[in-house]
Structures are given as structure tokens and as C-alpha cells.
Amino acid sequence: MEPLTRSEMLTTLSCMGINLPTSTKLSDDALEKRLREGLNASQNRENIPAPLNINSIRPWPMLKPWDASASSSVQGRPVFNAVRRTSVQEMAEHAQALRAGQRYDPSPLYTNAFMDIRQTMMSIGHALDKGQRWCIIQDTKCETYALNIRFLSVLEIDDRTPAIVLLYRMHTAKDAIEGMQWGQHQYDKDPNSRVEGGISMITATPLELKLLMKLLSMNAKLLPPDHKPERGPYEEKHKVSVLLPVGPLSFEALGSLNNDTGCAICGKERTSRCSQCQSVSYCGAECQKADWPEHKKACRSLKGGRWCTIPFRTNYADNILADFMSRRSVNHPQTFVTTREPTSEVPPNVHGDKLFLVKIQAGMGTETTMLIYDRNRTFKEVFFFLEDDPESHAAVLAEIRCPRGGYGGLKMYRWAKRTGDRQLSICLDRPPTMPIAW
Structure with missing residues (x-):
């Protein structure tokens, strides 16, 4: 299979x-390089030693065959649960869908290669x-094409990270036999x-297969160079690698990888920003002039707007499952966070003094708490509590609920800037x- 093209790399990075x-x-x-860094971050590779000492790492406590629905009291832990990864945004959208009596689908299959990879990892865990x-x-x-895998x-x-060691080979029509x-x-x-x-047949798009092959090629370095697994019939040309859980990128990774994306038009080094709204950057006057017909509506729409300053916290709201609010710990024993004191962590200010879009979600089981985050989740998900500023909280909630808020009174998108x-x-x-490309 051919490697990822430039267009496919940009599409994957966007996903x-x-x-x-x-x-x-x-x-x-x-x-x-940015794609490699993103894929490594999605697997939490920085916290996994390389190469793995496979002789000293203990085996994952597997369930007995065909006992995947067994209760947690049965010895062994499902691989499916361990490879499953989610984010605060996905959990919030799931909760909203349930309240509306709708089926939650974070991304239809075959439309987002990165989400497809995550779904494939769950299929492998289930197998x-x-x-x-x-x-x-x-x-x-x-x-x-067909990618043959033997575990x-x-x-x-x-206890939350399995490493699946495997042999694999990609087949096309030329060597299908x-x-x-x-x-x-x-x-x-x-x-x-x-x-x-009993036969696990998983379907994938060409882009997902290319991305999976990229992961396997990268992860082969996790194994010692002298690791020579026993091969069976028809496996002489198979390669050995490792699959790790794949999840949404962390806030820090998104902030780093979205930094220095260049001019809004051409991607070259930025030298100036729009003086009126400070929300977009350009390499020079030529690109800024070219972008003005598209940018001027958003830029001028802020003139005379009503600005509201709000305090936020980085701790979780009462009665929200800590596991669900973690990017890497879903489907583990439920732990409730009851503290109402702010944590010491300050979200990194990757936007500086520029404006940026935020999504404000209300009604996560209560009208006293709002969840706020930006498009790339580089502004870490934070919470606005009623008790911290009742007047501003009421104003923001009223805006979400009014026709101008939209989205059924559950959320709204607005321009924001960091002031502390x-x-x-x-x-x-x-x-x-x-248009909101979220």
C-alpha cells in the first residue's frame, strides 16, 4: 500500500x-513529523519505555474465551474496556443525546480516519x-486489500494499558492467494x-488502512531488535509490531501541535494580525488583503458587542464521574469527585491576547455548572459555577437559552479572550x- 499523500496527511491531522x-x-x-508526534501523543507513547522488555512485562489478565460479558468479579479484565478511550466533549455530547432520546454517534464510520482507527481498536479488543x-x-x-493480523x-x-504484540502483512490483489x-x-x-x-472481519477505508500501517511501522520500534517470534505457515513475510490504545489527543498535545500553524491563507511564517479583532494572523499585507472579503463579516460583527467576564475552575463538578472526565480512564470503577475547591493547575494560554472561539455547554445534569472549551481543546475544558458569579452565570445561561444561542438551548459558540x-x-x-467547523 502506498504511503500517505500530502493531502491525506492534512486530512488526518485535521481529524x-x-x-x-x-x-x-x-x-x-x-x-x-507533526503526524508522527500526533500519533505518538494519541497512544501516550511518552510514558511507555522503548524498547519493551517483553520478557519481564507480565501478561494482560485475559478473560476466559467467550466470557466477554462476564461481571468484574470474574478473574481477568476485558481488553475492549482497556483500549477504549474518550474525552470530556464526547461524554458531554453522549449525555446530551441521551437526554434528548437520541442515539449518540461521535462520528459515522468511514468519515473520520482517526475515529475509525479508534473503532477498529475496540473491534480488536472485542476479538x-x-x-x-x-x-x-x-x-x-x-x-x-486485506491486512492479516495474528495476535x-x-x-x-x-492496569489500563495493554500492548498487543502481533504479526501482520498487507495483501492486495497481486498476492491475494x-x-x-x-x-x-x-x-x-x-x-x-x-x-x-468467531471470525473477526473488520472493514476499513484506504485512508484508515494507511494510518494503521503507519502506526504499526512506528510501533515496531517498541520491540527489541532481537525479538524473533515464532512464525507459522505463510508467515515468512509477516512483520512484527505492537498496537496500543488510541485516544483523543491531550490538551497539551493539541496546544503544541496547533502552535505555529502559520499564515491563515498560505501557512507561511506569521508577521502580523488583524488589528481590529486580533483573531487571525498573516504573513503579510497580500494575504491579509486576500482574506478580507471572507474575514470582514466576523471581524465587524464583534463591534459594539456585549462582553462578559467570568471566572472558571479546572476541577470537576459534583456528581460527574471522574473516570468519564478523564481522557484515558473510562470504564473503570466509578469514583465521584466532590471537591468544590479549584485545583492548582492553570490551563496554558496558547492563544495569548488573540480572540478564539469557545463552546459553552450548559445542563450537564444541572444548570449550576457550565463546561467551556475551545475548538482544538488547547484551552483546557474548564467549568463555570453558579456560585462563583451568579450575575454573570445567569447572563450566560440566558444567552444559551435564547434563540440567538441555538442548539436547543444546550450550548452556544462565542468569541472569547483570556483575561487572567x-x-x-x-x-x-x-x-x-x-460556519462552525468544530
Whole structure:
């Protein structure tokens, strides 16, 4: 399979929350480096030693085959739960959908390659929980390509991080017969394959497959160079690698990877900002002039707006599951956070004195708490409590509930600027005039 193209790298970075101008002048090497850094951050690679000492790491405590629905009292922990990752935003949107009686779908399959990878990791976790020792990932029509995978072992990096060691090989129409021979051999020797639902066939788009192959190539470095696993029939050309849980990027990673994205038009080094709204940067007068027909509506819409300054906290609201509010700890024992004191952590001010869009969500089980974050989650999810400023809280809530707020009175988007370590100023009565690409 061909490597990721420049266009595909930009698309993938956007799916991860790393937004660069489509006309950016960053070199292909720079884009590829940013993609590698994003993928590493999504796997929390910085906290995983390399190479892994696979002889000293204990095995993951697997469920007994076909016991994936067993209660937590049964010895073993589901791999599915461990590879599943979520974010505050996704949990909040899930809660809103449930309240509205709707089915929550964070991203339809085959529209977001990064979300598709996360879904595939859950499918692999489910297969392992069923006792499956192999799987095939192929195109939706099952006729163009197939990635054959045999699981060698599952190691316990920590109690929430399994490392899935595997052999893999990509097959296309040119060598499809070899791929089918391998699959038939796996089917014949694995008794679980002959149980209903025992064969794990996962579908993927070409972009998702390229992204998965990129991950496997990168993660091969986690294994010692002298690691030589035993190979079975038709596995002479298989490669060895590791799959780790893949989740949303952390606030810090998004802030770093979205920094220095360049001119809003061409991606070159920035030298100036719009003097009126300070919300966009350019490399020079030529690009600023070219952008003015598109930018002027948003820029002028802020003139005369009503600004409201609010305090925020970085701790979690009462009765919100700490596990659900963590990016890397869902589906673990429920722990309730009851403290109402601010934490010492101050969200990094990656926007400086520039304006930026924020989403303000109300009604996460209570009207006394609001959740606020920016488009790339570089402004860390923070909370605005009623008790901290009742007057401003009422004003913001009224704006969300009024027709100008939109979105069923559950959320709104507004321009904001940072005015202190734990203080934000929001332009209440001026909805953004441009389409919201969130």
C-alpha cells in the first residue's frame, strides 16, 4: 500500500484536531513529523519505555474465551474496556443525546480516519476478549486489500494499558492467494473460528488502512531488535509490531501541535494580525488583503458587542464521574469527585491576547455548572459555577437559552479572550458569522 499523500496527511491531522491551512507551505517532512508526534501523543507513547522488555512485562489478565460479558468479579479484565478511550466533549455530547432520546454517534464510520482507527481498536479488543487469535481488516467491498493480523500476546504496561504484540502483512490483489491461504490455515487450526461470530472481519477505508500501517511501522520500534517470534505457515513475510490504545489527543498535545500553524491563507511564517479583532494572523499585507472579503463579516460583527467576564475552575463538578472526565480512564470503577475547591493547575494560554472561539455547554445534569472549551481543546475544558458569579452565570445561561444561542438551548459558540489565569471574557450577543467547523 502506498504511503500517505500530502493531502491525506492534512486530512488526518485535521481529524485529530490539528488544523493547518490546506495551502500551508510546511514541507512534507514537517507534516509527516507533526503526524508522527500526533500519533505518538494519541497512544501516550511518552510514558511507555522503548524498547519493551517483553520478557519481564507480565501478561494482560485475559478473560476466559467467550466470557466477554462476564461481571468484574470474574478473574481477568476485558481488553475492549482497556483500549477504549474518550474525552470530556464526547461524554458531554453522549449525555446530551441521551437526554434528548437520541442515539449518540461521535462520528459515522468511514468519515473520520482517526475515529475509525479508534473503532477498529475496540473491534480488536472485542476479538481478543472472545478468545480470537487472529483477524482480517479489509476494504468495505472485500476485493482490494486485506491486512492479516495474528495476535502473539497481550502485555500489561499498566492496569489500563495493554500492548498487543502481533504479526501482520498487507495483501492486495497481486498476492491475494497467499493471504487467503494464511486465512484458511488460521481458520483450520483455531477452534474459536468455527463458533458463530468467531471470525473477526473488520472493514476499513484506504485512508484508515494507511494510518494503521503507519502506526504499526512506528510501533515496531517498541520491540527489541532481537525479538524473533515464532512464525507459522505463510508467515515468512509477516512483520512484527505492537498496537496500543488510541485516544483523543491531550490538551497539551493539541496546544503544541496547533502552535505555529502559520499564515491563515498560505501557512507561511506569521508577521502580523488583524488589528481590529486580533483573531487571525498573516504573513503579510497580500494575504491579509486576500482574506478580507471572507474575514470582514466576523471581524465587524464583534463591534459594539456585549462582553462578559467570568471566572472558571479546572476541577470537576459534583456528581460527574471522574473516570468519564478523564481522557484515558473510562470504564473503570466509578469514583465521584466532590471537591468544590479549584485545583492548582492553570490551563496554558496558547492563544495569548488573540480572540478564539469557545463552546459553552450548559445542563450537564444541572444548570449550576457550565463546561467551556475551545475548538482544538488547547484551552483546557474548564467549568463555570453558579456560585462563583451568579450575575454573570445567569447572563450566560440566558444567552444559551435564547434563540440567538441555538442548539436547543444546550450550548452556544462565542468569541472569547483570556483575561487572567482563571478568567475569560466572552462576547455574549455576537454569534460567530462563519460556519462552525468544530
